Amino acid sequence: MKRFLVTTALALALAATASFAAAATVGQLAPAFAATDVNGKSVSLADFKGKHVVLEWTNPGCPFVVKHYGAGNMQATQQDARAKGVVWLTINSTSTDAGDYKAPPALASWMASQKAAPSATLMDADGKVGKAYGARTTPHMYVINPAGLLVYAGAIDSKATSNPADIPGATNYVKQALAESLTGKPVSTSTTRAYGCSVKYSSGA
Amino acid sequence: MKRLSVTPWLFAAALASAGTAQAQAFAKPDAGAVVTTPQVRAELVAHAPDGITPGKPVWLGLKIEHQPHWHTYWKNPGDSGLPTTLKWTLPAGLTAGDVVWPTPSRLPIGPLMNYGYEGTLLLPVALNVPADFDAPTVRLKLEAEWLVCKEVCIPESGEFTLELPTGASTAMHAALFDKTRSAAPRTVDKAEATAEVRDGALIVKVAGLPAAWSGKKIEFFPETAGVVQNAAPNNGRWSGGVWTTTLPLDAQRSAGPATMPVVLTTAGETAGAWFDMKVTTPWPPVAQVAAAPLPSLGNAAVTTPASPGAAPLGLAAALLLALMGGALLNLMPCVFPVLSLKVLGFASAASRPDARRKLLAGGLAYTVGVVLTFVALAAVLLALRAGGEQLGWGFQLQSPVVVAVLAALFTLIGLNLAGVFELGTVLPSTWAAARAKHPLADSFLTGVLAVAVASPCTAPFMGASLGLAMTLPTAQALLIFAALGLGMALPYLAASAWPALARALPRPGVWMAHFKTVMAFPMFATVVWLVWVLGQQAGIDGAAALLAVLVALAFTAWALGSPTLGPKARGGFGAAAALLMAASLFWAAPALRQEATASVPSQGDQWQPWSPERVAQARAEGRPVFIDFTAAWCVTCQFNKRTTLADAAVLADFESKRVVLLRADWTRRDAAISAELARLGRSGVPVYVVYAPGAAGPRVLSEILSPDEVRAAIAGAPA
Numbered sequence: 060m061k062r063f064l065v066t067t068a069l070a071l072a073l074a075a076t077a078s079f080a081a082a083a084t085v086g087q088l089a090p091a092f093a094a095t096d097v098n099g100k101s102v103s104l105a106d107f108k109g110k111h112v113v114l115e116w117t118n119p120g121c122p123f124v125v126k127h128y129g130a131g132n133m134q135a136t137q138q139d140a141r142a143k144g145v146v147w148l149t150i151n152s153t154s155t156d157a158g159d160y161k162a163p164p165a166l167a168s169w170m171a172s173q174k175a176a177p178s179a180t181l182m183d184a185d186g187k188v189g190k191a192y193g194a195r196t197t198p199h200m201y202v203i204n205p206a207g208l209l210v211y212a213g214a215i216d217s218k219a220t221s222n223p224a225d226i227p228g229a230t231n232y233v234k235q236a237l238a239e240s241l242t243g244k245p246v247s248t249s250t251t252r253a254y255g256c257s258v259k260y261s262s263g264a
Numbered sequence: 265m266k267r268l269s270v271t272p273w274l275f276a277a278a279l280a281s282a283g284t285a286q287a288q289a290f291a292k293p294d295a296g297a298v299v300t301t302p303q304v305r306a307e308l309v310a311h312a313p314d315g316i317t318p319g320k321p322v323w324l325g326l327k328i329e330h331q332p333h334w335h336t337y338w339k340n341p342g343d344s345g346l347p348t349t350l351k352w353t354l355p356a357g358l359t360a361g362d363v364v365w366p367t368p369s370r371l372p373i374g375p376l377m378n379y380g381y382e383g384t385l386l387l388p389v390a391l392n393v394p395a396d397f398d399a400p401t402v403r404l405k406l407e408a409e410w411l412v413c414k415e416v417c418i419p420e421s422g423e424f425t426l427e428l429p430t431g432a433s434t435a436m437h438a439a440l441f442d443k444t445r446s447a448a449p450r451t452v453d454k455a456e457a458t459a460e461v462r463d464g465a466l467i468v469k470v471a472g473l474p475a476a477w478s479g480k481k482i483e484f485f486p487e488t489a490g491v492v493q494n495a496a497p498n499n500g501r502w503s504g505g506v507w508t509t510t511l512p513l514d515a516q517r518s519a520g521p522a523t524m525p526v527v528l529t530t531a532g533e534t535a536g537a538w539f540d541m542k543v544t545t546p547w548p549p550v551a552q553v554a555a556a557p558l559p560s561l562g563n564a565a566v567t568t569p570a571s572p573g574a575a576p577l578g579l580a581a582a583l584l585l586a587l588m589g590g591a592l593l594n595l596m597p598c599v600f601p602v603l604s605l606k607v608l609g610f611a612s613a614a615s616r617p618d619a620r621r622k623l624l625a626g627g628l629a630y631t632v633g634v635v636l637t638f639v640a641l642a643a644v645l646l647a648l649r650a651g652g653e654q655l656g657w658g659f660q661l662q663s664p665v666v667v668a669v670l671a672a673l674f675t676l677i678g679l680n681l682a683g684v685f686e687l688g689t690v691l692p693s694t695w696a697a698a699r700a701k702h703p704l705a706d707s708f709l710t711g712v713l714a715v716a717v718a719s720p721c722t723a724p725f726m727g728a729s730l731g732l733a734m735t736l737p738t739a740q741a742l743l744i745f746a747a748l749g750l751g752m753a754l755p756y757l758a759a760s761a762w763p764a765l766a767r768a769l770p771r772p773g774v775w776m777a778h779f780k781t782v783m784a785f786p787m788f789a790t791v792v793w794l795v796w797v798l799g800q801q802a803g804i805d806g807a808a809a810l811l812a813v814l815v816a817l818a819f820t821a822w823a824l825g826s827p828t829l830g831p832k833a834r835g836g837f838g839a840a841a842a843l844l845m846a847a848s849l850f851w852a853a854p855a856l857r858q859e860a861t862a863s864v865p866s867q868g869d870q871w872q873p874w875s876p877e878r879v880a881q882a883r884a885e886g887r888p889v890f891i892d893f894t895a896a897w898c899v900t901c902q903f904n905k906r907t908t909l910a911d912a913a914v915l916a917d918f919e920s921k922r923v924v925l926l927r928a929d930w931t932r933r934d935a936a937i938s939a940e941l942a943r944l945g946r947s948g949v950p951v952y953v954v955y956a957p958g959a960a961g962p963r964v965l966s967e968i969l970s971p972d973e974v975r976a977a978i979a980g981a982p983a
Contacts, residue, residue, distance in 0.1 A: 082515040087939040105646075108737050122419050154374075158415055186374075193515055195343040195376055208943065212516040219346060221411065221419030250518045252490040256417040257344040260374035 082193025085212050085249045089203040090191040094150070094181040097167035102148065102179045104203070111145040111240060113233060114201040115177065116189065116258060118151060119169045120159025121197040122221050123255035128173045130223035133198070133215070136233055137176040143241060149177040152189030157259035160184070186260040196255035202236045202246070211236035213251030299422030303412040304336070305329040308404065308424035309386070311441040316402050316430040322391040323441055324360065326350060326408055326424075327384070335380045336410045338368035340489045342378035346411040346419075348387060353405035357397050361390040367449050367529050367536035368485055377494035378413075379485055386437075386444040402428045449527045449536035457526060457539035461547055463875050466492055466511045470528065473507060473537060480530045482507055487525040490518035520547030548880030579740060583747045590751020599718045599752075601681065601783035606710065607759045626707040627760025631753035633711020638749035639742050641715070646738055661897035662933045664801045668810050671794040673716065675814050676821060678787030681780050684818070685825025711753065718752065800896035800931045802855060809852035816841070816848040870918070874928035876940070879955065882924035886957050888978050890923050893941060893951040895930040900967055901950040908969040917975050956980035 083090050089112075093103035104112065115133070117124050127133040137147050149170070153160045161169060163182055170180050183189055192201055192212075202211035211232065218229035236246045297308040307327045314320040326348070328336055337345040352360045366385065371378040409421040428434055455472030468484070482500050486492060492511040500509035507528075522543055529536040593599055661667055679685060791814070799807035823829070823837035872878065874891055882889045892909065894901040908914060918925060928937045930949050944951060944964055952965040954977040965973055 084515045084939070086943065088942040105738065120416060122417060190375065206945075213518060220409070221346070222409075250490075250516050252518050253344075254346060255344060256413065257373045257376050257378070259415065260376070 083191060083201070083209050083212065085209050087209060088207055089201070089209040092188045092191060094183050094188055095163075096179040096181050097163040097170070099163070100179075102181055104148075104207075107146045108207065109205045111140075111143075111205060111237060112203040113140055113145060113147045113237070114192065114203070115147065115149045116152060116194045116197050116199040117149050118153045118159060118197040118256065118259060119161060119166070120153070121256035124197050126221055126223050127198060127215055127226070128175065130226050132223075132226045132231075134173065134175055136215070136231060139234060140237055141176060141178065143237065145237060145241075147177040149175065149180045150183050150188055150194075151181070152183040152186045152194060153259045154186060154261035155184050156261055159259065184261075186258070189258050189260065194253075194258050196253040197258060198255055199253040199258070200233050202233060202240065204240050210240050210246045211249055212253075213248075214253045217251075219252070219254035296425040299424065301412075301418075301420050303331050303334045303414075303418060304410070304420070306408065306410070306422055306424075308406050308426045309437045309440070310391075310404070310426060310428055310434050311437055312391075312428065312434040313438065315432055315434075316391075316393055316397070316428060318393045318395045318397055320393075322393055323388050324352075324391050324404065324406075325386045325388040325437075325441065325444070326406065327386050327437070327440065328381075328410065329384050330382050330412070333382070334412050334414045335371055335378070335382045336385065336412050337378065337380040338485070339363070339365045340379055340485070340487050341411075342371070342380075342489075342494045343376040344373075345378050345380065345413060345417070348408065348410040350387065350389065351407040352389075353407075354391075355399060355402055357394045358402065359392045361392065363387045363389055364448055366444055366447050367527060367534075370483060370485075372495065373415075375495055379494070384440075386440050388441065388444055388448075398430075400430055402430060404428065447534040449538035451539070452537045455537065455539070457528075457541040459524065459541055459543045460545045461513070461543065461877060461881075462545070464513050464877055466513060466543075468509045468511060468526075468541065470507045470539065471505065473505075473528070477507075477530045477533070477537075478502060478505060480532075482509075483529045484509060484511070485527040485529070485536070487527065488519055488521055490514055490516075491520070491524065546881060546884040548877045579743075582744055586744050586747035587751035587754075590748040591754055593718045593752045594755050596718060599714060601786050602677065602710075602714060602717060603756060604779075604783065607756065622703065623760040626703055627757045629704040629707035630711040630714075630760075631750065631757050633708040634715055634753040635711075635746050635749035637712045637715035638745045638752075642742055642745035646741060661797065661895070662801075662931070664798055664806060667794055667798045667801065667897070668813070670716070671791050671798065671810055671814065672817055674787050674791045674794065675817060677717075678784045678791065679818055679821050681784035681787060683781060685821045686827050714752070715749070794897075797897040797931070805855045809848075809855035812848045813845075813852045816844045820845050871925045871927045874926040874937070874940075876936070878924070878926055882926075883955055883957075888921055888923045888957050888980070889926060889953075889955040890918070890974070890978060891926045891928060891951075891953040891955075891962075893928045893930060893937065893946075893949045893953070895949050897931065898949045904950060904952075904967075904969040908971050908974060911971040911974075914971045914974050917978060921978055923978055954978055 089104065091104050093101055093105075096102050115137075119125070119128075124133075140147050151161065151166055166180060166182070170177070181188070188194075192199075194201075198215050200211070200213060200215050201209060204210045214232060216226065216229035216231045218225040230248075232248055232251055235248060239246050299306045305328075309325050309327050311323040311325070312320070316322055328348075330336065337347050339347045341347055348363075350360075350363060354360060365387070366381070368379040368381060371380050371382075404424075404426045406424040406426075407421065408424065409419065411417055411419050452472060452474060455470065457468065457470045459466050459468045461467075470482075473482075479502050481498070483498070484500065491514060493514050496512050498509065500507055502508075520543075524541045524543060526539050526541045527536040528539070594603055661670075795807050795810055798810050802809075820838075820841035823834065823841040826834075829837065871892075874893075879889055879891070892901075892905070894905065896902075917923070928934075928940065930937050930941075941948070941951060944953065944962065946964075950967050950969075952967075952969055952974070953962045954965060954974075955962055956978065957980065959980065963977055965977055
């Protein structure tokens with residue numbers, strides 16, 4: 060009986076973290092998702108079959124996001140990618156109960172004020188997409204190839220600091236992964252440790 | 265003297281956090297060793313009880329006092345955050361060592377886990393004093409950066425200066441330094457930590473921990489970031505003085521070190537135990553997509569491993585294969601009896617006037633029924649996949665309930681063919697009249713039924729085209745399934761368009777009644793197979809429950825539909841049948857819902873369950889790998905398993921070449937297997953994959969497996 064109880068407790072504990080245990084893995088199919096953008100339009104990953112897709116986790120309240128937007132690095136990466144026909148989805152998984160939650164219009168105007176250039180800015184306040192991808196930090200970056208496989212997961216660049224002065228000397232992993240994947244090469248750095256603030260998932264999750 | 269560097273970006277960060285974090289505090293112009301922000305008070309401190317003397321201990325440190333609930337991070341911050349960094353500017357000759365990180369705490373945030381410190385923290389650093397050092401005072405300068413978080417995070421930095429007399433004692437913070445030193449992680453004599461990578465987890469064994477720790481709950485802190493899931497529940501357990509825990513690997517693992525420094529703690533101990541944990545098994549390679557996406561079909565592309573046997577198909581070729589695969593479905597034992605009887609019916613009908621037009625209309629209605637049902641099934645599958653489900657073709661049979669319903673359907677068809685009951689007796693006369701009145705609807709429903717009965721049969725050509733279908737844009741994917749349906753309907757459509765074909769069949773006669781009865785047996789054979797599939801899914805209890813339901817169903821069909829029973833007998837037997845049916849369903853329902861806990865590899869023990877780690881491990885050992893992606897409900901898989909994979913020459917080659925045999929069982933839903941199939945460009949089973957030693961990638965063999973092909977592939981011969 061005791062053993063049974065221990066096993067049950069363990070199973071429950073595992074189930075509690077199952078959302079992250081099953082997170083997306085590089086080299087495998089990127090989890091499908093659909094979410095609503097800041098203009099109320101539904102956007103699904105399946106809409107972009109046959110194209111490269113970049114996912115960017117964001118939260119304007121996070122200094123690391125501000126580091127890359129304030130210095131124009133994120134926007135430059137977005138423009139560079141979209142010029143090559145790449146779809147760019149910026150996703151905000153901040154829960155509505157977090158202090159720095161931004162409602163869709165507020166997020167849209169923040170993105171506009173930053174002159175951000177994603178294909179769409181998606182709301183994921185319930186954290187479903189974020190958990191499917193195992194997104195931990197803002198920013199946290201993912202690259203999906205035209206066959207729907209995840210080819211890069213991790214940091215925006217190689218210098219894990221909050222100081223924008225470090226951006227010019229850092230390797231931009233997203234640019235690198237796209238350059239390689241677009242020319243048919245395997246992605247040389249396919250997984251890195253993302254750095255930044257925690258994604259503000261609902262504490263009940 | 266003292267200055268807190270508040271740079272513009274930091275200021276912007278504070279402003280951007282929408283008022284949740286207060287704006288950054290500016291430094292107060294007092295003593296040089298202290299920086300105060302709304303979140304922390306940080307101070308550069310020193311401990312040199314014997315002065316700055318060569319050979320005597322000299323410690324520096326950054327003392328951080330956090331406001332309640334604010335924290336800074338350990339050297340491995342966990343899922344987010346950054347460790348505090350210290351940059352020293354020291355007089356010539358003096359050098360500072362690395363931070364001696366105190367034992368951290370676990371700091372959960374939502375589903376994430378961080379490692380760090382709250383309260384009062386000292387990050388101590390040893391100062392190395394050379395033998396010839398000689399100066400009256402020492403001026404120290406420190407630039408420190410730290411990330412302080414509660415719910416929001418604020419990157420802060422400060423510049424600190426401190427002047428120490430060389431010849432006098434500095435011991436103002438002796439108590440803090442002593443306390444920190446006693447709380448630092450330390451090595452334990454004769455203790456050892458080792459780890460193995462197995463089944464997607466790091467299995468850690470620690471022997472020789474202090475006796476006082478025995479039986480207590482142990483916390484585990486890896487110094488290497490990005491290896492294990494930090495937030496995984498602690499399942500550590502004690503067994504004979506050895507502590508073991510299983511830590512799931514991070515799905516996005518970025519490191520695979522041969523040794524991992526780790527810190528263990530337990531409640532009631534101030535100091536953690538430090539280990540340089542050896543990882544004794546090879547790491548699976550950090551995932552990387554090997555092949556480039558090959559552009560095809562306009563903007564769509566599929567990725568398949570770079571092997572000649574698995575070149576991506578063009579849309580036209582895929583449509584053609586789908587058409588042929590569909591036509592072949594008609595010969596499957598589950599479909600043939602139903603359709604052959606329908607076609608035989610044409611022979612008699614064709615002699616009636618006006619028959620041609622009616623027959624053709626019926627044939628077209630049947631075709632529409634088949635195509636629409638296939639497209640509907642595919643649409644459901646694609647919708648579920650878009651919703652994030654990891655499914656592939658054949659998903660219908662991964663549910664025990666669907667398998668049970670199909671078994672019941674086949675039993676009823678078989679009993680009907682065998683003459684146990686007549687539909688006309690069971691169904692209300694209005695229904696029969698409706699059927700006669702709406703022959704087109706009847707033909708349409710026959711088409712729907714044909715797809716339902718065909719769904720367990722996977723035709724040899726379907727694997728490749730359905731695999732392609734899943735990677736295509738929705739419209740093209742549905743087109744493939746429509747072609748499959750069209751292929752299946754073609755023979756029937758042809759027979760209805762040219763009744764001459766039907767007339768070429770033997771003339772109707774008493775043989776047709778015999779033929780009908782004989783056709784009942786392939787139906788019952790299909791039921792046997794479905795019961796076996798259900799047994800794989802729900803165990804022997806589930807299979808027995810299904811058989812009980814089938815017996816009750818057969819009795820019910822006989823009681824209500826037997827042409828030999830009178831109305832009185834029918835009433836009595838019918839009531840008994842209803843009771844029997846209800847009782848068997850009541851008993852069976854939970855057994856059908858309950859899935860078997862573990863699937864036991866049924867054939868020999870040289871087959872091991874498949875996992876990506878097992879493949880990587882075998883390849884790292886230089887052994888060839890053969891993977892059988894299979895499912896109990898897949899006929900082709902079972903055929904290959906009992907022929908080619910049981911072939912003596914193949915088995916001898918497996919043995920002599922030390923091939924690692926892995927079986928990926930897709931009988932029940934399994935996201936890892938679905939994802940691997942997708943990676944191989946497939947969405948259904950069977951799939952046979954060989955990794956020859958030294959080969960760059962996997963080689964996918966054909967679905968109808970021949971012994972020669974397997975032997976050539978494991979010998980590493982070019983395809």
